[in-house]
Amino acid sequence: MKKLLILLLLVFTLPAMAGLKPYEGEGATPPLKLVDMQGNAHDLVEYKGKVVLVQFWATYCPPCREEMPSMNRLMEKMGDTPFVILAVNMGETMEEVEPFVKEVGPEFPILMDPDGESIGAWQVFAAPSNFVVGADGKIHYTLFGGVEWDDDEIVSKLKELSGS
Amino acid sequence: MRLIKSLQQILLILLVSLPVAVFAQAEIETLEISDEAEVDIRVFKADGDKLLLGFACDEGQSVAEEATAMSLAEDGVEVWMPDMLGGYMLPKTRSSIYSIPSEGLYSVIERAIETGKKVFLIASGPDTELVLRVANEWEAKHDGEAAGLAGVVLMFPRLNEGKPEPGKEPEYVEAVGKTKEVPLLLLEGERTPNRWGVKHLTTALAAGGSHVHAKLIPDVRGYFFKRQDANMPEEVVTTQLAGLIKASLFFLGRTD
Numbered sequence: 001m002k003k004l005l006i007l008l009l010l011v012f013t014l015p016a017m018a019g020l021k022p023y024e025g026e027g028a029t030p031p032l033k034l035v036d037m038q039g040n041a042h043d044l045v046e047y048k049g050k051v052v053l054v055q056f057w058a059t060y061c062p063p064c065r066e067e068m069p070s071m072n073r074l075m076e077k078m079g080d081t082p083f084v085i086l087a088v089n090m091g092e093t094m095e096e097v098e099p100f101v102k103e104v105g106p107e108f109p110i111l112m113d114p115d116g117e118s119i120g121a122w123q124v125f126a127a128p129s130n131f132v133v134g135a136d137g138k139i140h141y142t143l144f145g146g147v148e149w150d151d152d153e154i155v156s157k158l159k160e161l162s163g164s
Numbered sequence: 165m166r167l168i169k170s171l172q173q174i175l176l177i178l179l180v181s182l183p184v185a186v187f188a189q190a191e192i193e194t195l196e197i198s199d200e201a202e203v204d205i206r207v208f209k210a211d212g213d214k215l216l217l218g219f220a221c222d223e224g225q226s227v228a229e230e231a232t233a234m235s236l237a238e239d240g241v242e243v244w245m246p247d248m249l250g251g252y253m254l255p256k257t258r259s260s261i262y263s264i265p266s267e268g269l270y271s272v273i274e275r276a277i278e279t280g281k282k283v284f285l286i287a288s289g290p291d292t293e294l295v296l297r298v299a300n301e302w303e304a305k306h307d308g309e310a311a312g313l314a315g316v317v318l319m320f321p322r323l324n325e326g327k328p329e330p331g332k333e334p335e336y337v338e339a340v341g342k343t344k345e346v347p348l349l350l351l352e353g354e355r356t357p358n359r360w361g362v363k364h365l366t367t368a369l370a371a372g373g374s375h376v377h378a379k380l381i382p383d384v385r386g387y388f389f390k391r392q393d394a395n396m397p398e399e400v401v402t403t404q405l406a407g408l409i410k411a412s413l414f415f416l417g418r419t420d
Contacts, residue, residue, distance in 0.1 A: 021329075023331065024332075025331040025332060056330075058355075058357060060355040060356065060357075060385050061357055090357065090360065091359075091360075116360060119360050120360075122330070122331065123330070123331050123332060123333060124330060124331075124360060125328050125333075125334050125357075125358075125360055125361035125364065126328035126330075126357050126358070126360075126361070127357035129328070129330035129331075130330060131330055131331065139331065142329060142330040142331055143330070144327055144328050144329060144330055145327070
């Protein structure tokens with residue numbers, strides 16, 4: 001029975017453990033300077049000292065839609081930890097994005113990238129594509145595909161990265 | 165009285181349209197591709213000089229493809245849809261595509277080229293690996309020349325090897341970048357994350373020497389013609405799929 005419980009625990013925690021992958025790329029973190037849906041400018045450089053989850057997403061991507069509520073819960077779980085999410089929309093218009101954003105109510109900025117400039121710079125070829133940038137401004141983890149962001153394993157890794 | 169008149173009119177329309185419907189139906193031709201395998205090919209006959217060989221490996225479910233094939237045939241493009249999975253008694257699953265021997269497809273192309281028409285290949289999604297693989301082998305057996313193969317249409321190609329990794333360039337299946345002469349046309353939906361990889365894939369496909377052109381279809385997601393939740397623009401483009409393919413063949417014809 002105990003063995004079965006351990007096995008079940010492994011099966012259910014595996015997706016989350018397999019989620020955040022140490023970043024193997026080289027070179028500097030690409031620039032990210034975009035305007036959010038409210039018209040506020042964001043520059044990744046200005047977030048140095050905080051852990052930043054940079055996510056590339058689109059409303060036509062079902063896993064992106066599914067996981068966004070869990071990103072709100074992640075924000076809550078991170079509490080006072082210096083952590084922000086920058087969710088970059090992949091080339092859609094305000095008209096396309098607004099209805100979904102109203103429905104989910106993300107508690108983090110949605111950056112608009114109508115020409116896909118940042119998508120090329122960050123080498124994003126699929127969605128959702130996620131990058132975890134450490135307080136040092138370097139990319140530490142990546143993750144492709146949908147995930148429950150408020151999973152304890154992920155929260156613990158992000159807190160560890162922030163030094164909390 | 166009015167009801168009887170209406171019924172008479174409906175009956176008349178049905179009787180008049182019956183021969184047309186029968187004409188648009190596919191004929192089944194059986195081709196022996198090896199000592200042990202025979203392939204049934206749904207043939208939508210047409211008088212034009214173009215023949216489109218489509219590898220819809222979901223026989224029985226390819227409703228949109230069949231309607232498109234009928235429409236193309238009525239417009240002069242002959243369409244052949246071989247049931248490769250049935251021919252090799254493979255299960256009708258996505259992974260079976262990789263088990264289809266190239267020789268079988270090779271025989272189908274040979275038979276198509278014997279008609280004297282310009283032969284084009286078309287596939288969508290993961291099936292695009294199959295048409296690229298066979299186009300490559302076809303050229304290899306003809307000293308690197310297209311030898312009657314007029315072009316390949318790749319709809320929503322899914323040619324990645326493994327899962328994409330953020331921050332890393334994608335890696336593709338072996339068939340990518342091997343064709344030398346046969347022109348390729350890539351079609352991708354504008355509302356799919358894969359559109360951001362089109363430029364990279366186009367470059368990779370052209371590495372062997374083929375001319376590669378890519379077109380984004382506005383306002384549609386990938387596999388829009390198979391979707392249960394198709395929206396208005398997707399339904400409109402599905403009804404125009406034959407026109408889109410015909411334009412693709414015209415475009416490919418200009419580049420060879």
